[in-house]
Amino acid sequence: MTFITAAVMTVLCLSISALILMKVHDNRTTVRNRLNHDAAMRATTLLRRDDLPPVHVDPSVAALQVIDPSGRIVSASPTMVGRPPMASFTPPPGVLGAYHTVCQVPGVDDRCMLVSVQRAPRPGGDWMIYAAAPAYPWYVSGQLLAPLLAASALAIALTALGTRRIVITSLKPVEAIRVKLSKITTTDLGHRVPVPQAHDEIHDLARTVNHTLDMLDGAIHRERRFTADASHDLRSPVTAMRTQIEESLSHPDDADWPATARTLLAGVERLHVIVADLMELRRLDADVGxxxxxxxxxxxxxxxxxxxxxxxxxxxxxxxxxxxxxxxxxxxxxxxxxxxxxxxxxxxxxxxxxxxxxxxxxxxxxxxxxxxxxxxxxxxxxxxxxxxxxxxxxxxxxxxxxxxxxxxxxxxxxxxxxxxxxxxxxxxxxxxxxxxxxxxx
CATH class of the missing domain: 3.30.565.10 (Histidine kinase-like ATPase, C-terminal domain)
Structure with a gap:
């Protein structure tokens, strides 16, 4: 139960953490795409006023390029001077902007970049303005991932420990019942299992076990008393018959054998009655009829x-x-x-x-x-x-x-x-x- 609970809690924590990471990743990606778009719009404004310099500095983005309709780079940020175009995709027809994640941007280390493109219609054709910023990894940042992992590990550990403690506490009465039952034998039925104070299923089980033991104890005592009484009542006529036979055999010539036979027959009849009654009681006890x-x-x-x-x-x-x-x-x-x-x-x-x-x-x-x-x-x-x-x-x-x-x-x-x-x-x-x-x- 502890393992299953911990596994379920692990899946739950990982799912919640993944949802949090996805949400934060989407929000931060949206913010950077908006910054790229704003940088492209500022460059578009300068382009329309013919004030766009060959080297354009915009601290809000990591890289920027302005490409004329012939495909020539007419302006770029300092890090992209002399570099080939950072991307080749353009907005769909009728759309002014688009963005993609590009993982092989010239002049950038092996990092994926969020690249936005803005269409700037001009006489003679459309100009393309590209702006790029570093893309966030799937975990967004170590500062976010570490607390999530720590909180998940803590929740899983507390859940496992709490479940184990609850299970052990719940099973203690069962173990106490088992220990008591192991001490009960047919010669010692005086033990009774402890009854928990909590009124739950284990409390009912303990009461039922004690009731069963009481009935078993009573049945065994009745059986022993029955056996003792039966032995006594069977021994008496047998002893009397044996004494009568021994006396007659010790003085065979003086014995009244017909009277002895009648006495023995009466004893046999009494034994027959006792045995028949015992068999009837046994059938009744066994509920046979x-x-x-x-x-x-x-x-x-x-x-x-x-x-x-x-x-x-x-x-x-x-x-x-x-x-x-x-x-x-x-x-x-x-x-x-x-x-x-x-x-x-x-x-x-x-x-x-x-x-x-x-x-x-x-x-x-x-x-x-x-x-x-x-x-x-x-x-x-x-x-x-x-x-x-x-x-x-x-x-x-x-x-x-x-x-x-x-x-x-x-x-x-x-x-x-x-x-x-x-x-x-x-x-x-x-x-x-x-x-x-x-x-x-």
């Missing part, structure tokens, strides 16, 4: 209630609600909520479905002991199980409610616990496929 299609939640609820054993009273009050989603995942969310309600309900489970603010609102209530207000978010953490839940179902995995919430989030909705006068009230809100239209009768 079946294509979204229209799903009638009311029909889904009715089918599930029809096939579910009536161990406890199920009361439903559902309205039609069409959403777009994965039918299998929505069914899994419903069954997880109903299974959780059956574990904690004393006698009755109430299911309601209504449309509210462009959302289908599914509520599952039980008449159990409820969930303390400070634990309402804890139970949605993976493998988190409250003491009451462990007492009612020691074989649970602690993944049912987290899976249900992830499914709700996957469909652009939410799953929360609302206040209830008795028991727990789980409320899932899923966006409707099309908002209901209200008609006025």
């Amino acid at each position: 079946a294509p979204m299609t229209p799903v009638d939640l009311n029909e889904l609820i009715m089918r599930e209630l029809a096939r579910r054993p009536q161990g406890k009273t199920l009361v439903s009050d559902c309205r039609p609600a069409l959403v777009r989603g994965d039918r299998g995942q929505l069914h899994r969310m419903l069954t997880n909520l109903l299974d959780n309600a059956e574990r904690h309900a004393v006698s009755t489970i109430r299911i309601t479905l209504r449309c509210e603010n462009d959302h289908a609102v599914l509520a599952v209530r039980d008449d159990g002991s409820g969930v303390p207000a400070d634990q309402r978010e804890v139970i949605f953490q993976r493998f988190a199980r409250l003491a009451a839940a462990r007492a009612k179902d020691a074989g649970g995995s602690g993944l049912g409610l987290p899976i249900a919430r992830e499914i709700a989030h996957h469909h652009g909705g939410t799953l929360t616990i609302d206040d209830s006068h008795q028991g727990a009230c789980f409320v899932a809100r899923i966006p409707l496929l099309s908002p209901p239209r209200h008609h006025n009768d």
